[in-house]
Amino acid sequence: MDAPRIESTLVSVDVLTLRFDARARTVLLGVAPRALDPFAGEPALPGVLLGRGERLRDAGIRAVTGKLGVAERAVTATGQLTTFDEPSRDPRGPTLSIALWATVDPALLDDGPTWAPLDGVPHLAFDHDRIVADCRPMLADRLWRDAAFTAGLLGREFTTAQALDVTESLTGDRPYPANLGRTMDRVPGLERTAQHAAALPKGGRPPLVWRWTRDEAAQGSVGR
């Protein structure tokens, strides 16, 4: 390697980990208290330094598994958001932060990490408040337009009611069911089945089931 070393910039990967809590009917963001200084004990996005030759996706999974305690197989999809480059964003020295998103399957979760509702994320270490604020519209924009993201968040099968809940969590307002149904009808690879899920314990008409025809999970393109 003939390239400079000392002068090269460090690269970290910070992950906005999303999980849909069907019972609470909201999308949660994974945050973990920092183990080390700086900001020891304060909540932060899970992040790691990118290893030499490491893929962004691999580093992201390393962050999510290591700092959130999520099993690797629970990570259903990942993708890239944007890069933050303020030299002073890390007190240890100039460090690039490449923000990624990841979706996890709630069924495969151990307990332990902290999950905060997307509205109501606590104050975070570093510039992570800004990262969350800047990236939130990008996440909302991905819903129903990025199949890997949507499938990763909602799972292989889901009901119309869950789709409504996720949409409300991400975009901030709840669509009319008929309109969301039309939107979903136009999503490639998503199919409206004739099945109905079980009704809620409180009663009410059982909701319809939607299913991905292709395997939309396990894509999570990073870097294209």
Add this chain to the structure above:
Amino acid sequence: MDAPRIESTLVSVDVLTLRFDARARTVLLGVAPRALDPFAGEPALPGVLLGRGERLRDAGIRAVTGKLGVAERAVTATGQLTTFDEPSRDPRGPTLSIALWATVDPALLDDGPTWAPLDGVPHLAFDHDRIVADCRPMLADRLWRDAAFTAGLLGREFTTAQALDVTESLTGDRPYPANLGRTMDRVPGLERTAQHAAALPKGGRPPLVWRWTRDEAAQGSVGR
């Protein structure tokens, strides 16, 4: 700095530099033959290694001024696209490439660099063919939605005909003038004036002039 050095990944910045050629009625991409190995002599996107603590925008300007010979004040706007992380994309070793866009004012250009029409970019060094292919839709998507990008490309004032040319170059098909006019009417900060520009030497009705009310150039947000 307590962070690892040898193991840190190198970061380069590669710039898709766009310039509108009003006479040729197309958008051109700046490419420069590489001075050094690898790929010496082959055309490539202008790129530099990111310095420690350097902002992405500054590195991008360094690449454009250094490798394309464009004056710094000719760079009207810059922004971020996406990051490419294949470890083998640079034969010298694993190097991240953060793709940026930059727009330059054609009036402030020296000659020398090579400009290729967006359709008809030659084969480029490294994985730059793929970078161009992947980023082109992102550029088309920015037009009329990112005021800094659009103003950077078209300048402070421009005609409807030029807007049609730029749209055709970026998106691949030419909108109907009436429809593009309605699109532009809805762009915040863009105003339809009553002035007409000079007609072409060949004759024809003189086109209308559009003007940015706010100073939309010189924004070029990178990293937000």
Add this chain to the structure above:
DNA sequence: ACAATAGTGTCTCTTAGACATTATCAG
């Protein structure tokens, strides 16, 4: 029957797309 939840038909308004027509220049 009633409360709770979900699905659907349909009306309106906005936007996108497509032309045909009209307007203004040089020669």
Add this chain to the structure above:
DNA sequence: CTGATAATGTCTAAGAGACACTATTGT
């Protein structure tokens, strides 16, 4: 006047948004 270029009125189709109404459950 003719050829060239540009602007605009308008028709149609598609999509977004908003409700009202119907359907299916548990108690």
